Amino acid sequence: MTAPLLELRDLAKGFPVRDAIGRRRGAVRAVDGVSLAVPKGSVLAIVGESGCGKSTLGRLALRLIEPDSGQILFEGEDLRTLSPAALRARRRDMQLIFQDPFASLDPRMTVEQAVAEPLRLHRIVPRAQETQRVAELLSRVGLRPELARRWPHEFSGGQRQRIAIARALASQPKLIIGDEPVSALDVSVQAQVVNLLQDLIRELGLTFVLISHDLGVVRHIADRVAVMYLGRIVEEGATDAVFRTPRHPYTRALLAAVPGQGQGPAALLEGDIPSPIKPPSGCRFRTRCPHAQAICAEIPPPLAGAVHRAACHFQDSLPAAPAARETDAGGERLRRLQAYFTDQKQRTGELA
Amino acid sequence: MSPPMLELTQVSVEFPTDRGRLRPVDGISFRVEAGKTLAVVGESGCGKSVTALAVMGLLPQGAEIGGGIRLDGEELLALTPDQRRARRGGAMAMVFQEPMTSLNPAFTAGEQVAEALRLHQGLAPDAAFARAVEMFARVRIPEPERRARNYPHQLSGGMRQRVMIAMALACRPRLLIADEPTTALDVTVQAQILALIDELKTESGTAVVLITHDLGVVADHADEVVVMYAGRVAERAPAASLFARPQHPYTIGLLGAAPRLEGGVARLASIEGTVPDLLHPPPGCRFAPRCPFALDRCAQQPPLAAILPGHDVACWRAPLDTLLEAAA
Numbered sequence: 001m002t003a004p005l006l007e008l009r010d011l012a013k014g015f016p017v018r019d020a021i022g023r024r025r026g027a028v029r030a031v032d033g034v035s036l037a038v039p040k041g042s043v044l045a046i047v048g049e050s051g052c053g054k055s056t057l058g059r060l061a062l063r064l065i066e067p068d069s070g071q072i073l074f075e076g077e078d079l080r081t082l083s084p085a086a087l088r089a090r091r092r093d094m095q096l097i098f099q100d101p102f103a104s105l106d107p108r109m110t111v112e113q114a115v116a117e118p119l120r121l122h123r124i125v126p127r128a129q130e131t132q133r134v135a136e137l138l139s140r141v142g143l144r145p146e147l148a149r150r151w152p153h154e155f156s157g158g159q160r161q162r163i164a165i166a167r168a169l170a171s172q173p174k175l176i177i178g179d180e181p182v183s184a185l186d187v188s189v190q191a192q193v194v195n196l197l198q199d200l201i202r203e204l205g206l207t208f209v210l211i212s213h214d215l216g217v218v219r220h221i222a223d224r225v226a227v228m229y230l231g232r233i234v235e236e237g238a239t240d241a242v243f244r245t246p247r248h249p250y251t252r253a254l255l256a257a258v259p260g261q262g263q264g265p266a267a268l269l270e271g272d273i274p275s276p277i278k279p280p281s282g283c284r285f286r287t288r289c290p291h292a293q294a295i296c297a298e299i300p301p302p303l304a305g306a307v308h309r310a311a312c313h314f315q316d317s318l319p320a321a322p323a324a325r326e327t328d329a330g331g332e333r334l335r336r337l338q339a340y341f342t343d344q345k346q347r348t349g350e351l352a
Numbered sequence: 353m354s355p356p357m358l359e360l361t362q363v364s365v366e367f368p369t370d371r372g373r374l375r376p377v378d379g380i381s382f383r384v385e386a387g388k389t390l391a392v393v394g395e396s397g398c399g400k401s402v403t404a405l406a407v408m409g410l411l412p413q414g415a416e417i418g419g420g421i422r423l424d425g426e427e428l429l430a431l432t433p434d435q436r437r438a439r440r441g442g443a444m445a446m447v448f449q450e451p452m453t454s455l456n457p458a459f460t461a462g463e464q465v466a467e468a469l470r471l472h473q474g475l476a477p478d479a480a481f482a483r484a485v486e487m488f489a490r491v492r493i494p495e496p497e498r499r500a501r502n503y504p505h506q507l508s509g510g511m512r513q514r515v516m517i518a519m520a521l522a523c524r525p526r527l528l529i530a531d532e533p534t535t536a537l538d539v540t541v542q543a544q545i546l547a548l549i550d551e552l553k554t555e556s557g558t559a560v561v562l563i564t565h566d567l568g569v570v571a572d573h574a575d576e577v578v579v580m581y582a583g584r585v586a587e588r589a590p591a592a593s594l595f596a597r598p599q600h601p602y603t604i605g606l607l608g609a610a611p612r613l614e615g616g617v618a619r620l621a622s623i624e625g626t627v628p629d630l631l632h633p634p635p636g637c638r639f640a641p642r643c644p645f646a647l648d649r650c651a652q653q654p655p656l657a658a659i660l661p662g663h664d665v666a667c668w669r670a671p672l673d674t675l676l677e678a679a680a
Contacts, residue, residue: 049538186395191609191622216611260568338608341621
């Protein structure tokens with residue numbers, strides 16, 4: 001296994017909770033003792049439902065918010081020990097892409113200005129070469145360089161997300177963290193952007209952390225997956241292993257709830273996620289877990305295992321997870337028809 | 353075949369705008385039977401929500417509706433505004449994507465459900481509130497007595513959507529329109545809400561129109577499917593037939609664009625380009641500019657024609673199977 005580009009060690013962050021008149025009423029442990037390693041050139045997905053802490057974790061990993069404790073090792077160097085100036089210089093190596101391309105681009109900057117800003121900030125190219133480099137970056141993300149003079153409002157959501165990606169690539173980062181980067185897009189546009197991200201990751205050798213609630217997208221592009229519940233990692237392993245043989249009851253419930261698996265009514269989780277202000281004692285999932293026993297309320301299960309880790313006292317004795325059925329809707333016919341979409345440029349000639 | 357609960361015949365909606373006339377819905381026809389779910393699928397701007405608002409009579413002032421919309425045999429477009437208002441919430445109800453904006457923050461959840469019961473069923477205030485609590489229990493809101501006295505901000509997203517469903521179903525509507533009812537919710541909560549709609553549909557024989565962009569949801573919950581593109585029906589079929597033998601190139605692209613949970617796909621089939629500007633739609637088939645199968649003939653609008661029993665598609669190339677044989 002290659003050395004990790006990014007390694008988080010026992011990272012924790014709490015936010016104060018205040019009542020209506022500003023008195024402190026406790027704290028939310030948004031991220032509570034998370035350790036993860038992201039090997040260079042790999043894609044790690046962090047999945048979980050609203051409020052599980054996945055977005056906070058992404059921001060902590062870039063030290064955009066200050067952790068309460070723990071270490072953030074980037075190429076072996078703890079970002080928390082860096083001076084402000086040294087941290088700023090380091091930032092060119094790590095970029096963040098947000099969910100909402102309507103909010104992440106400044107409406108008063110043209111595309112060229114938005115993409116050139118990081119070039120200038122990190123002195124990537126001399127001023128004279130800026131226009132040229134912006135044009136290269138735009139073509140890299142599938143946009144015509146002539147569009148550089150336009151304003152963000154002139155673009156669709158998918159095009160704006162391409163602009164945001166071009167901007168993230170401008171400083172030639174080693175690491176990109178994408179916080180739900182394709183969740184706001186329609187499915188056909190989402191497929192275009194997913195394909196673009198995969199190409200970029202492969203061709204530029206990027207290390208990518210994908211924060212997402214969409215298990216289909218995660219399955220499609222991640223090498224490894226970490227599942228979060230109420231601030232903690234409950235399972236982590238190779239994507240294929242986690243999806244085929246999930247070891248934590250929460251992961252199983254999450255996978256079973258994804259619609260369109262042709263399994264009819266899945267065993268549904270009852271209730272909502274408990275309040276993170278007062279999380280359950282012991283295992284935080286125990287209040288919704290069909291397998292919970294007395295010990296689960298007392299002892300928080302450790303994240304145990306070598307390459308495929310899970311935090312469940314009963315991970316070795318759970319009944320076998322129902323195998324995800326290979327729903328082959330449409331089958332060979334559909335695959336061949338879809339092949340026309342995948343490489344339609346070549347096909348256009350053939351069909352005409 | 354039983355008579356449809358809802359029948360749309362060549363429904364069109366037009367808005368005058370500063371830049372010209374906009375026609376987000378252009379000749380849509382479909383029918384839904386009692387106790388069945390029809391899914392309307394398509395991407396942003398395809399006209400699926402405008403169609404729903406046209407049925408409910410909730411389009412903004414200035415919208416012009418053509419065609420026919422019959423609910424249980426009654427032509428809704430011939431009714432007066434007062435008569436339509438009386439149908440809303442009584443004979444037909446709608447659940448929206450964002451429950452927070454559909455609930456009034458100044459009243460408790462129970463009061464808002466009770467109001468619907470007072471208006472449409474003429475219940476006395478106390479009886480209406482008691483019935484609202486019963487409805488809360490039916491949609492499996494824990495501690496219904498206490499929750500009925502909560503304000504919307506005290507409820508989670510999933511709980512609020514349950515309140516909306518309780519409100520929609522309180523008067524036993526003959527038609528329920530659910531517009532992306534679970535898009536704002538987490539996947540485990542989504543599964544609960546959709547199971548609830550299915551259950552209540554089966555119990556009370558309500559016809560359900562489920563508007564969604566999620567083909568997985570369609571596969572699990574729909575009996576019939578209408579695929580819309582740029583204001584028109586591209587394909588209309590029983591759900592099983594649509595997934596087994598999709599015929600329209602847009603449907604095929606959509607099916608390939610959604611990443612699959614079982615993996616094993618190297619690259620998603622992406623539909624290049626973007627949806628057309630409806631102020632200046634392309635002539636003929638509106639999908640043609642993005643379609644890898646397009647022909648010269650596609651400059652003429654293809655009719656919605658039956659390819660298999662009950663399976664209609666608007667494509668000159670359909671059935672696409674002949675194309676595969678030719679390519680093989």
